[in-house]
Amino acid sequence: MSVERGLLIVLSGPSGVGKGTIRKALFERENHNFSYSISMTTRNMRQGEEDGKDYYFVSKEEFLKRIDEGKFLEHAEFVGNYYGTPLDKVTEQMDKGKEVVLEIEVDGAMQVKKKMPESILIFILPPTKNALYERLKGRGTESEDVILKRIERSNLELGYAKNYDYVVVNDEVDKAVDKIIEIINAEHCKTNRFLDNYLEKINEK
Amino acid sequence: MSVERGLLIVLSGPSGVGKGTIRKALFERENHNFSYSISMTTRNMRQGEEDGKDYYFVSKEEFLKRIDEGKFLEHAEFVGNYYGTPLDKVTEQMDKGKEVVLEIEVDGAMQVKKKMPESILIFILPPTKNALYERLKGRGTESEDVILKRIERSNLELGYAKNYDYVVVNDEVDKAVDKIIEIINAEHCKTNRFLDNYLEKINEK
Numbered sequence: 441m442s443v444e445r446g447l448l449i450v451l452s453g454p455s456g457v458g459k460g461t462i463r464k465a466l467f468e469r470e471n472h473n474f475s476y477s478i479s480m481t482t483r484n485m486r487q488g489e490e491d492g493k494d495y496y497f498v499s500k501e502e503f504l505k506r507i508d509e510g511k512f513l514e515h516a517e518f519v520g521n522y523y524g525t526p527l528d529k530v531t532e533q534m535d536k537g538k539e540v541v542l543e544i545e546v547d548g549a550m551q552v553k554k555k556m557p558e559s560i561l562i563f564i565l566p567p568t569k570n571a572l573y574e575r576l577k578g579r580g581t582e583s584e585d586v587i588l589k590r591i592e593r594s595n596l597e598l599g600y601a602k603n604y605d606y607v608v609v610n611d612e613v614d615k616a617v618d619k620i621i622e623i624i625n626a627e628h629c630k631t632n633r634f635l636d637n638y639l640e641k642i643n644e645k
Numbered sequence: 646m647s648v649e650r651g652l653l654i655v656l657s658g659p660s661g662v663g664k665g666t667i668r669k670a671l672f673e674r675e676n677h678n679f680s681y682s683i684s685m686t687t688r689n690m691r692q693g694e695e696d697g698k699d700y701y702f703v704s705k706e707e708f709l710k711r712i713d714e715g716k717f718l719e720h721a722e723f724v725g726n727y728y729g730t731p732l733d734k735v736t737e738q739m740d741k742g743k744e745v746v747l748e749i750e751v752d753g754a755m756q757v758k759k760k761m762p763e764s765i766l767i768f769i770l771p772p773t774k775n776a777l778y779e780r781l782k783g784r785g786t787e788s789e790d791v792i793l794k795r796i797e798r799s800n801l802e803l804g805y806a807k808n809y810d811y812v813v814v815n816d817e818v819d820k821a822v823d824k825i826i827e828i829i830n831a832e833h834c835k836t837n838r839f840l841d842n843y844l845e846k847i848n849e850k
Contacts, residue, residue, distance in 0.1 A: 563836070569847050598844075606834040607843065619834055626831035629811040629824055631768070638812065639803075642774050 444637060446473065446534040447627055449620070450552050451543045453564030454594030456572040456579075458610045462564060463543050465617045472621070475538035477530050480506070483521035496526065514544060514551035527555070539624060546600040553603075560627055562620060563604035566594075567611040649842060651678065651743040652832055653735060653761060654825070655754045658769030659799030661777040661784075663815045667769060668748050670822045677826070680743035682735050685711070688726035701731065719749065719756035732760070744829060751805040758808075765832055767825060768809035771799075772816040 453459045467474050480496040482503045491497045498506075503522045507515060515524030525542060533540045542552065552559050566572045572594050576587045601607055606623050610616045628634060658664045672679050685701040687708045696702050703711075708727045712720060720729030730747060738745045747757065757764050771777045777799050781792045806812055811828050815821045833839060 562834075565843060566847075601840055602836060604836050606831070607836050607839050608834055609843065619830065622827040623831040623834060625824065626811070626828040629767075629813055629828055631807060631809050631812050634812050635806055638770060638814065642771075 443535075443537040444628065445633070446475070446536070446538040446540060447624060448530060448534060448552070448556055448559040449539055449541045449624065450549045450559055450561045451541065451564060451620075452546050452549045452561070452597075452600075452604070453610075454566065454572060454597040455590045456575040456594065457564045457566050458575065458613065458616075459543050459564050461613055462610060462616050462620070463541060465613050466541065466620060469617065469621065472624075473538050475533045475540050477525050477533070477540050477542055479523050480512075480526050481521060481523045483523075513542075513555055514548035516545070516548060525552075546597055546603075550600075550603060558633075560606070560623065561604040562606045562608055562623065563601040564616065565598070565601065565607050565609045567609055648740075648742040649833065650838070651680070651739040651741070651745060652829060653739060653757070653764040654744055654746045654829065655757050655764055655766045656746065656748045656769060656825075657751050657754045657766070657802075657805075657809070658815075659771065659777060659802040660795045661780040661799065662769045662771050663780065663818065663821075664748050664769050666818055667815060667821050667825070668746060670818050671746065671825060674822065674826065677829075678743050680738045680745050682730050682738070682745050682747055684728050685717075685731050686726060686728045688728075718747075718760055719753035721750070721753055730757075751802055751808075755805075755808060763838075765811070765828065766809040767811045767813055767828065768806040769821065770803070770806065770812050770814045772814055 451459055451463060466472075478492065478494075478496060480498055480503065482498060482500045485491065485495075485497050489495065500522065503515075503524070506512060506524070506526075511527055512524040513527045513530055515522060517523075525544070525548070530540050542548075544552070549561055553561055573587065573591055576582060576590055582590070608616050608619045608623075656664055656668060671677075683697065683699075683701060685703055685708065687703060687705045690696065690700075690702050694700065705727065708720075708729065711717060711729070711731075716732055717729040718732045718735055720727060722728075730749070730753070735745050747753075749757070754766055758766055778792065778796055781787060781795060787795070813821050813824045813828075
């Protein structure tokens, strides 16, 4: 019996919903086999950054060549620089049985679903409309104007939730993480993922 | 916000796999809202049985009329008697937020999926090929001949597992029950089940 393939988990959600906190708490859970994916970028390496650790740093020419060759699971341009998730690195981790977690924007998530329909798309929802405002305000890093713009964008982003496989409300981080773990465990019980491997295994015995 | 609708969970699996034990353990779990479905039958009421508790007892004429009217989620004939799951009783429980659990044969499960595509079909698998034989033998109630016939049938039944949504290996009852609970919780996070209710809720606040 070959090792059971890991899943690709995509987490998205509006600004201020607490995706980063959830992802961090997810990786702290025991008995799980999560793996980050390192992005590739054309932006300049900053002091203290390491190639292959913070990002894979490549030239714009190299990046565009890789887009043409279909080597990205998803990619985007942001203020003149390209960012993308290398497909081969992700499948390599999955083949080793790791659950690869991507925390990306809705646009990237839609690219992932198209390229790898078996990926699991989870949209994190705020418990109330006010929660986003309070969280962004609480950070104290942005002006009221910027916060209101982000909230407006968040409301737009909520409209994309319907394209995701699952939605999880972040009322408490631990509960949200429990739900994500349950989703992952349930997905591993899906007949199309598990049955062939099982039949192979019991026929070996 | 209306109450979140319960799920219809269908459990099947080969003879001797331990479905009954799993169902019993499932109902003993706390913080869950499981509900049995009482079957309808044309067989005679036995001493000590109660109408509406053990079964709904009806005449054959009444049963056949109900089949014609599409009032069963699934039904079957067994040694001259009819048995069926009344659709209205199941949806009534689900509307109250109960998770209705049906432990039925593969043929009935296929009828349920056709009639109610949103139902969750779970097939219980033995940990090894020998496990079924040992469990049936351990009961000490059947001859070697009967056991071998049931094993043969079980192997046939395993072939139906591919038509189920999920498969769960019964290596340990508690672990199998954990997995079923995880499947139920994950299914409640499915976007098409949860999102509309959520959007309704946060817009009320």
